Amino acid sequence: MPYGGAMNARVRSAERRAEIVRAALEVIAERGYRGASLAAVAERVGLTQQGLLHHFPTKEALLVAVLQERDQWDAVPDSRWRLDLLASLVDYNAMRPGIIQTFSALLGESVTEGHPARDYFTERYGRVRESMAGVLRAEYGDTLPNGLTPERVAPLLVAVMDGLQYQWLLDPASVDMPGAFRDFLRLLGEDTP
Amino acid sequence: MPYGGAMNARVRSAERRAEIVRAALEVIAERGYRGASLAAVAERVGLTQQGLLHHFPTKEALLVAVLQERDQWDAVPDSRWRLDLLASLVDYNAMRPGIIQTFSALLGESVTEGHPARDYFTERYGRVRESMAGVLRAEYGDTLPNGLTPERVAPLLVAVMDGLQYQWLLDPASVDMPGAFRDFLRLLGEDTP
Structure with a gap:
């Protein structure tokens, strides 16, 4: 192809894929994964279902892309996490209810039988508990x-973050998610503002 | 009807309804509410879908019965709860993964748009936070x-219970849910065995 057409096609395809993944995130937030249809995702990006299948041959392939997308955002090197950064992460989460809704819905569904996100x-969670134990050890020895030991507090830290998300999504006016998370750090002895 | 037939019919109908609700709990645990079909529930109790509709005219009516069922089990008068009873409740929950799976799946789905369990x-959660604040006040003043105040710790207590359930359902071999909950009570200053 002239004028770098093949390169442009690759760029356009990557952009289109990113657009589809964003649409899938929205549809899953609204209907869950089991309730989501490829047709609904296709419609949102102005593609036919056939056109969508060209980019993602199955609904599961699209789910995998959604989960990988998340891993990219949240990929902070373990060694750089500190407890006060976790509090900032919760502040940040409180500003993106759509994404939190997507992953809270997926986590809930993942405990049902044969759910494709279960292994993920x-x-x-195994990895996150380990990494949180490392953060706690860096802070407290x-x-x-x-x-308690870092390994015993790590699952509690993760549970508080997840559990608060459900309460906050259901009733944002009554639940101050970032404030409550800081209260948990205070229980650990943190001198949080 | 002779021989108390009308009474017997009412008893049989109540038993049949209870059987249907149990089947619905199982199907929701396996597929979530959105993934559950009345046909699957009917099949499990050996009814036609028409026969099921006689007892529950809609899928939502069946969901309401499932949620009411839960409220009956967990209906302990507020004033009788104590922190150590909460730890026993978590022990009990660890022995009934099926039910915990049903309600963890429903909670997850409930944050999606227009879900019929959202208001429930x-x-x-509003009620449970209030009641947990009461338990904490009875224990600590x-x-x-x-x-921290009882009102600020209450959402954390609830979050830990819910969040641990997801980690435990996903990986029961790695997560000691009752032990972890007692660790949380220890953070509150409890002298838990």
């Missing part, structure tokens, strides 16, 4: 103020 | 060891 979440 | 969960 199982593996992810091997023993936390209350005699 | 919003209202329920107005100020908790870390300078």
